[in-house]
Amino acid sequence: MCCPSGNCLGSISTGITEALNSGTVEKITADGPLSNSEQSSIDISATLADMSNLLLVNLPPNASNRELHGWMESRGIDTNSIRMIPNILAGMSTAVAELKDGTDIHEAIAILNGKKMRTQIVLVTIGRNP
Numbered sequence: 001m002c003c004p005s006g007n008c009l010g011s012i013s014t015g016i017t018e019a020l021n022s023g024t025v026e027k028i029t030a031d032g033p034l035s036n037s038e039q040s041s042i043d044i045s046a047t048l049a050d051m052s053n054l055l056l057v058n059l060p061p062n063a064s065n066r067e068l069h070g071w072m073e074s075r076g077i078d079t080n081s082i083r084m085i086p087n088i089l090a091g092m093s094t095a096v097a098e099l100k101d102g103t104d105i106h107e108a109i110a111i112l113n114g115k116k117m118r119t120q121i122v123l124v125t126i127g128r129n130p
Contacts, residue, residue, distance in 0.1 A: 052099045055127030059093040060118045077108045096127045
């Protein structure tokens with residue numbers, strides 16, 4: 001077991017989310033940390049674009065885009081696109097799903113995270129554009 005709770009991905013994801021929400025993460029450049037005025041002037045458009053993507057892990061190894069789309073849609077989550085990343089050797093797949101405009105990402109995570117797809121318990125967090 002890699003961590004006491006046995007839920008390493010969840011622990012890492014929770015830690016990153018808490019750090020981002022608390023404002024303790026700062027942008028670092030090759031020249032060092034940015035000043036407060038530079039921090040406040042960072043273009044956040046890329047960050048906002050990332051806020052429309054979900055990262056789904058521990059999917060069945062042979063899950064298809066169509067199956068995942070149907071699984072999400074049956075729970076009221078609409079997507080623009082899904083990119084599957086199969087890993088047959090690990091016995092699971094990963095996917096990045098882009099949510100349709102107007103879909104609340106935090107609500108989507110609350111609805112999908114920890115739910116079963118076939119026999120796999122799916123873990124969901126905010127994803128990034130590849």
